[in-house]
Amino acid sequence: MKAGSNLEKLLRAGEFVATGEIGPPKSCDANVITHAGEMLRNHADAFNLTDNQTAIVRMSSIAAGKILTDMGIDPIIQMTCRDRNRIGLQSDALGAAALGIKNVLCLSGDHQRFGNHPMAKNVWDMDAITLIQTLDGLRKGYFQNGEEIKKCEPPKFFIGCAANPFADPFEFRVTRLEKKVDAGADFVQTQCILDMERFERWMELVRERGLHERCFITAGLMPIKSAKGARYMQKNVAGMMVSDEICERLEKAEDVKAEGVQLVVDQINYIRKNIKGVAGVHIMAVAWEEIIPTIIEKAGLAPRPKVS
Amino acid sequence: MIIANGKPIEEVLKSLEGHKKVAVLGCRGCVTVCLAGGEKEVGILASQIRMAREQAGQPVEVLEGTVERQCDYEYFEQVKDIIEEADAIVSIACGVGVQGVAETFPEKVVYPGLNTMFMGANLNVGVWAERCQGCGNCVLEISGGVCPVARCSKSLMNGPCGGSQNGKCEISKDVDCGWQLIYDRLSKIGRVDSLRNIIPPKDWSTSRDGGPRKLVREDLQLESGK
Numbered sequence A: 001m002k003a004g005s006n007l008e009k010l011l012r013a014g015e016f017v018a019t020g021e022i023g024p025p026k027s028c029d030a031n032v033i034t035h036a037g038e039m040l041r042n043h044a045d046a047f048n049l050t051d052n053q054t055a056i057v058r059m060s061s062i063a064a065g066k067i068l069t070d071m072g073i074d075p076i077i078q079m080t081c082r083d084r085n086r087i088g089l090q091s092d093a094l095g096a097a098a099l100g101i102k103n104v105l106c107l108s109g110d111h112q113r114f115g116n117h118p119m120a121k122n123v124w125d126m127d128a129i130t131l132i133q134t135l136d137g138l139r140k141g142y143f144q145n146g147e148e149i150k151k152c153e154p155p156k157f158f159i160g161c162a163a164n165p166f167a168d169p170f171e172f173r174v175t176r177l178e179k180k181v182d183a184g185a186d187f188v189q190t191q192c193i194l195d196m197e198r199f200e201r202w203m204e205l206v207r208e209r210g211l212h213e214r215c216f217i218t219a220g221l222m223p224i225k226s227a228k229g230a231r232y233m234q235k236n237v238a239g240m241m242v243s244d245e246i247c248e249r250l251e252k253a254e255d256v257k258a259e260g261v262q263l264v265v266d267q268i269n270y271i272r273k274n275i276k277g278v279a280g281v282h283i284m285a286v287a288w289e290e291i292i293p294t295i296i297e298k299a300g301l302a303p304r305p306k307v308s
Numbered sequence B: 001m002i003i004a005n006g007k008p009i010e011e012v013l014k015s016l017e018g019h020k021k022v023a024v025l026g027c028r029g030c031v032t033v034c035l036a037g038g039e040k041e042v043g044i045l046a047s048q049i050r051m052a053r054e055q056a057g058q059p060v061e062v063l064e065g066t067v068e069r070q071c072d073y074e075y076f077e078q079v080k081d082i083i084e085e086a087d088a089i090v091s092i093a094c095g096v097g098v099q100g101v102a103e104t105f106p107e108k109v110v111y112p113g114l115n116t117m118f119m120g121a122n123l124n125v126g127v128w129a130e131r132c133q134g135c136g137n138c139v140l141e142i143s144g145g146v147c148p149v150a151r152c153s154k155s156l157m158n159g160p161c162g163g164s165q166n167g168k169c170e171i172s173k174d175v176d177c178g179w180q181l182i183y184d185r186l187s188k189i190g191r192v193d194s195l196r197n198i199i200p201p202k203d204w205s206t207s208r209d210g211g212p213r214k215l216v217r218e219d220l221q222l223e224s225g226k
């Protein structure tokens, strides 16, 4: 056991996990987090708190994570390398650990060009891979510069990372995951799967290299509300792939929202039945968090298992 | 070379408001090659200034001069006279040249006439692209001769990130993904396996992050006897 978070315990117990995502508000309104926490508690095992996602200023993921921790809910705080250098990242990681946060998901971060402060200076002193390595070093008792952490137990982290089977070059995508696992990643959340065939091919390569045995892979899923939205993502969002099949299914649907939910439910069933090496699902219901309980229920994943 | 581009004429005119006699100073180095600040551009900018001020009913006398290189201060000797005569200088060299004027003529007002953009290559007629950020610790040997610092939008050392698709960077369909280029090059020279290794965080202390940089070559100093 690396950190003993709810997520880690369930994964190590062999449970098929379900995680969700809560976007911190563009304000200091703590109620947004407590409200989401109350609504979603017990419907998923842990919740991502995004770190200024798409480079839009929001409440810090660590602060939001602390609010959830106080509610007895397991947070997964995201940390990107866009806004902080190795000094800031390590400092914040130590702070998160001091506040009782255990799961940290390391990301390179979206470029600020599409955010709400496109004139900002960016950092990228480190990248996702070296951030993982740095957190792994911290939990082994060393700072990035090799200095020892003294007078205190090292922080405990359950380290997560992202993997994007839909980006290019395809063959490199598994190598990249392998690098992240080598660096110390314990669990993985994939980019949302809207092209199951490609995900399956990627998983095949993952299994060939035995990576599913070296880390926990959770499949990223996203309920879509509108057919237009699906087409937009298909054409315009870098690093995403949306199959025509999915677009058409939504276009034909009478009740698109219901179809979007059913689609995710079908995906969960399909993955559990057919794809070996997937340890759980990560549901990214962006601005539609309230749908998570329905999805979990319909996919037969309720009630969520308890561990002590 | 250093690539620069002319500032909008309105901006130049704004800075010259109130001046009666100005000197436009070009450079025969990089900015001549990238057609932004050579003798020809000095002539063009000088007439633009004259015409605009004439039309505005505030005529100005504009002197013209171009030196070998504004980054080698001894060349300013050639244009000393017009600089002394003018009450403001517009340097259309790169930022180094503008500062050269300021350092050499501490009592003179100097304005930049160009925006200095990057170190890059001339790819086509009228097209220049960034190739190096002068990080002071070149890593081109591991990246197949394609610079990750200058050509990846995030200067990542372990790319390509998850935003790379169809060879393009997540920031724009008009920007090549630097790491896709690195990947392709390493594939061609049979070294793609090296991407399997984790490249540690870069030492940025040799870059701008370490503070203003200076190079002193003692070997050359000894040789010249200075």
Ligand code: SF4
Residues within 6 Å of the ligand: B131, B132, B133, B134, B135, B136, B137, B138, B139, B140, B147, B148, B149, B150
């Ligand atoms: S690695 Fe540094 S020195 Fe080499 S090309 Fe890139 S920025 Fe320039």
Ligand code: SF4
Residues within 6 Å of the ligand: B151, B152, B153, B154, B155, B156, B159, B160, B161, B162, B163, B164, B165, B168, B169, B170, B171, B176, B177, B178, B179, B180
């Ligand atoms: S898409 Fe490519 S160039 Fe753009 S940030 Fe990612 S790795 Fe760098």
